[in-house]
Amino acid sequence: MSFPKDFLWGGATAANQVEGGYDADGRGLSVMDISTAGSLHARRQVTYAFPDGTTGKAASVPEGAHGAILPGEYYPNHVGSDFYHHYKEDIALFAEMGFKLFRMSISWSRIFPKGDEDQPNQDGLDFYHNVFAELHKYGIEPLVTISHYETPLYLEEHYNGWNNRKMINFYVHYAETLFKEFKGEVTYWLTFNEINTTIMFLDLFATASDADYNKAYQQLHYQYVASAKAVQAAHAIDPNNQVGCMICGITTYPLTPDPKDILKNRYTWETNIFYSGDVQCKGEYPSFAKRLWREHNVDLDITDDDLATLKAGTVDIYTFSYYMSSAVTTHDTGDQVGGNFSIGAKNPYLEYSQWEWADDPMGLKYYLELIYDRYHLPVMVVENGLGAIDKLEADGSVHDPYRIDYMQKHIAAMEQAIENGVDLHGYTSWGCIDLVSAGTGQMSKRYGFIYVDRDDEGNGSLKRYRKDSFNWYKQVIASNGADLHYTD
Ligand code: BG6
Numbered sequence: 001m002s003f004p005k006d007f008l009w010g011g012a013t014a015a016n017q018v019e020g021g022y023d024a025d026g027r028g029l030s031v032m033d034i035s036t037a038g039s040l041h042a043r044r045q046v047t048y049a050f051p052d053g054t055t056g057k058a059a060s061v062p063e064g065a066h067g068a069i070l071p072g073e074y075y076p077n078h079v080g081s082d083f084y085h086h087y088k089e090d091i092a093l094f095a096e097m098g099f100k101l102f103r104m105s106i107s108w109s110r111i112f113p114k115g116d117e118d119q120p121n122q123d124g125l126d127f128y129h130n131v132f133a134e135l136h137k138y139g140i141e142p143l144v145t146i147s148h149y150e151t152p153l154y155l156e157e158h159y160n161g162w163n164n165r166k167m168i169n170f171y172v173h174y175a176e177t178l179f180k181e182f183k184g185e186v187t188y189w190l191t192f193n194e195i196n197t198t199i200m201f202l203d204l205f206a207t208a209s210d211a212d213y214n215k216a217y218q219q220l221h222y223q224y225v226a227s228a229k230a231v232q233a234a235h236a237i238d239p240n241n242q243v244g245c246m247i248c249g250i251t252t253y254p255l256t257p258d259p260k261d262i263l264k265n266r267y268t269w270e271t272n273i274f275y276s277g278d279v280q281c282k283g284e285y286p287s288f289a290k291r292l293w294r295e296h297n298v299d300l301d302i303t304d305d306d307l308a309t310l311k312a313g314t315v316d317i318y319t320f321s322y323y324m325s326s327a328v329t330t331h332d333t334g335d336q337v338g339g340n341f342s343i344g345a346k347n348p349y350l351e352y353s354q355w356e357w358a359d360d361p362m363g364l365k366y367y368l369e370l371i372y373d374r375y376h377l378p379v380m381v382v383e384n385g386l387g388a389i390d391k392l393e394a395d396g397s398v399h400d401p402y403r404i405d406y407m408q409k410h411i412a413a414m415e416q417a418i419e420n421g422v423d424l425h426g427y428t429s430w431g432c433i434d435l436v437s438a439g440t441g442q443m444s445k446r447y448g449f450i451y452v453d454r455d456d457e458g459n460g461s462l463k464r465y466r467k468d469s470f471n472w473y474k475q476v477i478a479s480n481g482a483d484l485h486y487t488d
Helices: 083-097 122-137 153-159 166-181 197-204 210-237 259-282 289-295 304-312 361-375 401-419 468-478
Strands: 008-012 046-049 055-058 101-105 141-147 188-192 242-254 317-328 336-339 342-345 379-383 424-430 450-452 464-466
Touching: 008 083, 008 141, 008 379, 083 122, 083 464, 083 468, 101 424, 122 141, 141 166, 153 166, 166 188, 166 210, 188 210, 197 210, 197 242, 197 259, 197 342, 210 242, 210 259, 210 304, 242 259, 242 361, 242 379, 259 289, 259 317, 259 361, 317 336, 317 361, 317 424, 361 379, 361 401, 401 424, 401 468
Parallel strands: 008 101, 008 424, 101 141, 141 188, 188 242, 242 317, 317 342, 317 379, 379 424
Antiparallel strands: 046 055, 336 342, 450 464
16 A cells, blocks of 8 residues: 555645635635636636726726726626535535545635735634634644635735735735634645746746746745745744645646757746745755846845745645646647646647646656655645536436546556655645636536536536545545545
């Protein structure tokens, strides 16, 4: 048996995608609350209003306007899967599957509605006390992401978000509040979800300018400093706390043996994966940072104090999401595919999902072995899964053999990585209960073991149903990963 006996099996969610209750009990708006739904081929848009009352919808809020919720528009994150009102039922279902770990995030604007207050919103804190109590009732440990794609909208609009150094203090105050308040209830923390996507994201826009890169690298620097300060605070408040980085993990391969492709592939790893990982795990910028900054004439506000903070605030665990791999090339292949906040060449050796994400379990093994060898830190896979269209049958069953097949192969790949020496501590599959897709805002892109009756227009009873994968995952956990087999 390759999985260690205390291996942490579980599932993962994010507040903005699952919770709903967007205006309940004093919660403020977050940047996700003005986001409408999209699809595979239509990007999500945000809604806004100008001071003169003119309103509109675009990729981002235009200069001079502010984010606004408009009548007649549909905002999928406002209700999500309504975990806010169903958490007891949902946690009981997680417990039935045998979860040891539940990854969730805290909604920042539920705790600090605007983000710059001194005092937190007690109702928001109470909600999470209740959730943690419910998890502990079943012996499930929470793994809490402090910031998962949902900065309070007020901070974005009044302080210009992470372009402003002041955000470091707001974030650290928020994080310290959580560490003090939930001491003894939570010991596993992640500072920022997929911190590296700030840079990766720019590849999606062929038009990104040097100024865009400068902005992105500066935002990241402030987030690294904030993360390092939070790590120090977490350890000071409770030495049992274990804090991780969380990287959007995409294994990339060169599409051809052309040396130019080989080099481009290495540079892609450096930019997208190692840059953030090195700062958060090693406490300093890697040597190749100079190359990255020079390529885009980047000139950053970095102080000596910041560098000392980074050194003193390295993480305890390396965590990452893994869904797919990608291929890079310097040649014009014309055949491009999307992915998790990414775009790349189509790999002829792989199959692709309904949302064009490559199915590549070996890429997970490759990533685990490479990363463990680089950092020698305990590792956790905190997101993995298949987004697919499911059909709810008249008898309440959902047959999802494609999801089971995907997960079987990825769990087997983790097992091989463990056999090859990787110190893997846990696995939380993404969207263990159906939730709103971050990329497209669709509900029909489902990842869960638990089906939630809600569609892309917001219709449905929100009733929960066990899918076939529910019983399969229960068996996987009960056998500690030894029995991956499935019969329908
Ligand atoms: C990761 C995010 O990018 O991938 C999640 O951390 C997200 O928030 C997940 O939901 C899957 O992506 P998508 O676009 O299918 O929801």
